[in-house]
Amino acid sequence: MAALSWVESANGGSSDFPLENLPYGVFSTAGGEPRCGVAIGDFVLDVAALEATGVIGLDGGPYLTEPRWNPLMAADPTVWAALRERLTSLLTEGSADRATVEPHLVPLAEATLHMPFRVSEYTDFYAGKHHAFNVGTMYRGPENALPANWLSIPIGYNGRASSVVVSGTEVVRPWGQVKRPDEELPRFAPAARFDIELEFGTIVGRPSKGMVSVAEADEMIFGYVLLNDWSARDIQTWEYQPLGPFQAKATATTISPWIVTRAALEAFRTPTPERERPLLPYLREPRPLGYDIALEVGLTPAGGTETIISRSNVRELYYSAAQQLAHHTTCGCPMSTGDLLGSGTISGPEKGNRGSLLELSWNGKEPVELADGKTRTFIEDGDRLTLRGYAQGPGYRIGFGECTGVVVPAIDLPEWASETGAAAAS
């Protein structure tokens, strides 16, 4: 049974942001500075103002004076719990504080959303088994599809924090070195095989020094976002051996604008998939640490109609976020407040569950059918890609808000990058 808020639009089960959610973002309104806010129904609550006026008071605070949640994320988890409890109390139906709080509600429709936190470092994992199998099959055949280490290690690589952007940011098609199999030498060209990756993002709150257990890792996690790891497949194919993806993944990584807290998702824990090979002790889960969160991907051509091209679920991930984070610390690597971990592409078992166009079009060989008779193998200029996700509770759902971006054409080639310009410079 859903809890009721005096913010009517939060009730009824159709909002992403009921009283059970209370996700954290950063917003601004026309002419105003960005500040911390909490989504409730069709509104953002200006919690920075509530803290400044003393309506919210937290041990060791203030935490919300900057337009980012990092100071709170670095605080003790008892402070995280205290804020959630206070917000729930302020917003519950019948709250004596309604008259004080209500003036600080801003319609979501009037708010511009910004990056909710400063990303310290960004790591991208590869924990979707169907994705790893599909991609491996395309490149190495089904017998050698899954790398030998895949069932033992949550494989990950370091990505580029500076390229993480908030939902709504335009994504400029990248230039890069590309080479088709029939070409002898690479060309410098805009990526022709630009793609999405449907992922779940984990945000580290408490830092670590030294190796941590899976249970400790789980407690370090502050919250989650949807994450689209935009990928230039043709750049990646040419560059990734032997040291992994680099420029193919550094154009942009888009996250949804609201940090959905770990507390809000606790009711949606589910076991990770059955182990096909026993895990080493340090990776074993003390309890179910996966999540049941429905996901979908929409593609909208410029001026066209959206088609849902994929439906998947976070529960497909073979390794939980806590397992990934624990593995990340094995060598002694310090983890910091604001670190962001991408899960890897979350594909499901069926064709309609695939989380990238690479898989959906099977490496460009099977065009994906869209509304209005259109088709796609990879992203075309003007396409809007949108990830959505929610956990369904009894009479309510915990939503993430949209994680969206439009791909715009590559920039013109600078003169110095052209054959004539470089000759002049030399």
Add this chain to the structure above:
Amino acid sequence: MAALSWVESANGGSSDFPLENLPYGVFSTAGGEPRCGVAIGDFVLDVAALEATGVIGLDGGPYLTEPRWNPLMAADPTVWAALRERLTSLLTEGSADRATVEPHLVPLAEATLHMPFRVSEYTDFYAGKHHAFNVGTMYRGPENALPANWLSIPIGYNGRASSVVVSGTEVVRPWGQVKRPDEELPRFAPAARFDIELEFGTIVGRPSKGMVSVAEADEMIFGYVLLNDWSARDIQTWEYQPLGPFQAKATATTISPWIVTRAALEAFRTPTPERERPLLPYLREPRPLGYDIALEVGLTPAGGTETIISRSNVRELYYSAAQQLAHHTTCGCPMSTGDLLGSGTISGPEKGNRGSLLELSWNGKEPVELADGKTRTFIEDGDRLTLRGYAQGPGYRIGFGECTGVVVPAIDLPEWASETGAAAAS
């Protein structure tokens, strides 16, 4: 002809820190707080104090109020030049300011050195051709040694900024997943093949948005350090396919404590090696952008004598720092003040020029002979590894100071990572 300073120990050609160098660090003395300093001869000049008292005044300043050089690194290059000019004037023989400045000199022997800047993100390249060829030969044979893309792309991967430490920091041998070829499944164990990588580190001053040319990239660079990219070869072998090195490289990356400015090294430019395949226009250099900087690596067993196990030179790098940085921006990846780029291991053509124990011992098959009749294949607990480097000018040399670290034993296995502990938790 070397310029003379009234700081006598800076003159004579044997100091790493003559008047021509003026490298930037962060230091503290007993009981004091870390602050910005400049090395001159056997002293550190407390430039934070000189700025605070108005002896140094820079447009848009103050820049030196925090114990890190990032604020100055983010400033306009005219400010970089103004500071260098002012410091040169203050420290030159016959300076009228000697009486004002001299009280702010602290003997280097009494100073503790700290990280000179906050590392934003860390990227490691693979631009040493002899190294790439040696490693490729060991793993794939000499015919397939150099990856197909190597002569076209400055290959790089993202590393972990949180693990970058200053010279002198102890390095704890990491745990990780390892598997020998004769083993069916991996074990969790301390790395048995722990290694160094002799590298040159580049520090980004001015940030970028969008693609930049090689010439523009060069102008973004603030300075350089020596860099040891500690590497667990056995962890790397098992984890690195298909997405590259991860935990194998995240235990620690040690940098020398002084930022040697680009200005100080300008006299030591040298062409990068002859191209064996034409570069794409965006990577062509407008002028020689390599450096002639001699390098060496010393290994000192606990309580023993140091042996110089390798001598190399930065001029061996096939791609310059400016080429690496320009490539880093091709996809639109924003580069930030404080980004650190490792060059890749700098090996030379002969056995005695190899920049890692992996190469020196040829994958453990040819032990390296040390003083006192000792040998090494990889690092043993208690070993101190020290990188040194300098550019030799007429009557002076531009040195980096030592980049050193002692490897200490791995921590005891936590109970939760043991078979019995994990069983109890499940």
